[in-house]
Amino acid sequence: MKKILKWIGIVLLIIILLLGGYIYSIRGRLSLYKSIGEKYMEIAKNPPVINSIEELSTMESMDYKDVEYNNINGIVQTLDIYGPKKDIKGGSPVILYVHGGSWAYGDKSIPDVISPVLDSFRDEGFTIISTSYELMSGEEIFGKQISDVKDTIRWIHKNKENYGFNTKEIGVIGTSSGAHLALMATYTDDGEFKGDEDLAGxxxxxKYVVDFFGPTDLNTxxxxxxxxxxxxxxxxxxxxNKKEEVLNTYSPINYVGKNMPKTLIIHSKADKIVSYNNSVILYDKLQNTGNxxxxxxxxxxxxxxxxxxxxxxLEIAMKMLKFIVRNSPL
Structure with a gap:
């Protein structure tokens, strides 16, 4: 009997040590969950009130404004950096925001409606970056816009040591036309849509992309x-006589294959600008290709x-939180 109790004690001690080690190994994730939980309670008590995009205030407290990331034929594009509020081992994961605006309007200001979500990640060591891209003005420049977004990602990789980025942990959030550009930039290979020669290599x-109301088939x-x-x-x-070629070349649905970044799609059945079916066909094709x-x-x-x-x-906020937490390295 004493031997049995002895062995039970040894087993329990091993379990306690293993459990303690496991909890220690995921302490960063537990801290993130705590922060997210607190943010959830704030959002639940005061859900975002949204009347329209135009009425949204913008996220503040950036650390670096208008940082030049590429210069092509004298046209400069810039990005803003909202730095982490604490250091974490392995460097700071990065969330890149790509604005919408029908490819012709808008700027890189981050809407305040998603800033509480993003701030919760900054509190836990993430960096938030918002980027500009060349806007259309009477001429189709999808390729240039996609290369601008890809160049932003390339710039992040290039400058990982300067800013302490963890480039294995980059996520992209795009809204509307910005979601279209984000999908094109992240679903295409490194060698496609090259922009600034200094970033080409x-x-x-x-790691992942969040698609808000993004067009996936421009023909629709x-x-x-x-x-x-x-x-x-x-x-x-x-x-x-290039319209059909343009619409097919720049439709993200045509680039879906294996090993795509993990994707979260958010779309409304009531959307009258970008048909909800755009997201359905993307979801189905990603699933069918094992993504x-x-x-x-x-x-x-x-x-x-x-x-x-x-x-x-509230659903939007929580879905984003859960998705990014699941892809967190902490």
Missing amino acids: FSSKV LDLSAGGGDINEAIKSAEEE KVDMLTLETSNHDLSGVKDEEG
Whole structure:
């Protein structure tokens, strides 16, 4: 009996030591979960109130503003860096934000509606970067815009030592046309869509991408609804008998294969600008090719986020939080 109790004691001691070691090894993730839980409670008590994109205030407290990342034919593109609020072993994971605006409007200011989510990650050692890209003005430049976003990722890889980035842990969040560019930039190979020659030799690989209302098949869009500039740009391609080629070449759905970045899709059935089916076909094709993909379907939100209910705003925040936490290295 004494021997049995002795062995039970030894086994329990081993279990306790192993459990203690495991808890120690995931202490960073536990801290992140705690921070996320606190942020969840804040969001649950005060859900985001969204009337339209145009009314959103923007995220503040950046550490570096208008950092030049590429210069092509004298046209400079810049990015903003919202640095981590604490140091973590292995370097700072990076979340890159790509703005929307029908490829012709908008800027790299981060909407305040997602800033509480992003700030919770900054608290745990993440870096948030928002990037600009050349906007269309009467001429189709999808390729240039995609290379700008890819160059941003290449710049992150190039400058990992200067800023303490963990380049194995890069995620990209894109909204609307920014989601389209994010998908194109992350679903294509390193050698495609090269921009600045000084960045051409660097990787454009990322770990995951979050797609908000992104067009995945440009053939399905009523591009005239996007405004005069994008409409004129597509007309210019049509006049050169290149419209079909352009729409197919720059549709993310045509680049889905194996080993895509993990993808979270967020889209509304009520979207009248980008058909909800764009996200359905992307989700299905990613699943059929063995990729990891998740999707949140909204019921009431319009493309500009107007009409979204409080509970859907909360769903958006929580889906993003959970997805990024699952892909966290901590």
